[in-house]
Amino acid sequence: MHELGVVIKVVKTVENFAKKNGITKIDTLVLQIGEISSIIPKYIEACYPAAVDGTLLQDTKLKIELLPGNGRCHKCYKEFNLIQCRNQCPDCGSHDLEVLSGREFLIKEIIAC
Known part of the structure; x- marks a missing residue:
């Protein structure tokens, strides 16, 4: 589980x-995680309390927004969700695609008190 190291770096x-x-007090930390990234949101949530213990973020809330894994077919240019369509264009059946989004891991927002 590499998520603990990732959360420690975020902290x-x-x-x-x-x-x-x-900023001396933070209320909420908002992260965006792509659904085809190597980061598993439930593991981030599980690691978060241990990673923030004794830090400025100790009493913060964590909010995670999941970003869709979207792609575009190189043959017919259809845009679609890669997970729902199992990496295959729903229009022409091609596997020749470009990933448009879903690999992200971002600190979106730091909400101070």
């Missing part, structure tokens, strides 16, 4: 941002 990044910007 350090947010703490550095808060210090540079004079």
Whole structure:
């Protein structure tokens, strides 16, 4: 489970941002995770309490937004959800595709008190 290391890095990044910007209390941290990224949201949620213990984020809420894994067919240019369509164009059946979104892992928002 590499999610703990990822969350620890996020905590350090947010703490550095808060210090540079004079933020002393954070209410909510919002993360965006792509549905075809290597990050599993439920593991992030499970690791979060341990990663924030004793830090500026200790009493924060975590909100995760899931970003869809979308692709475009190179043959017919149809855009579709890669998971729902199992990496196959629903129009022409091609597997020749381009990933448009879904691999992201972003700190979207830091909501200060």
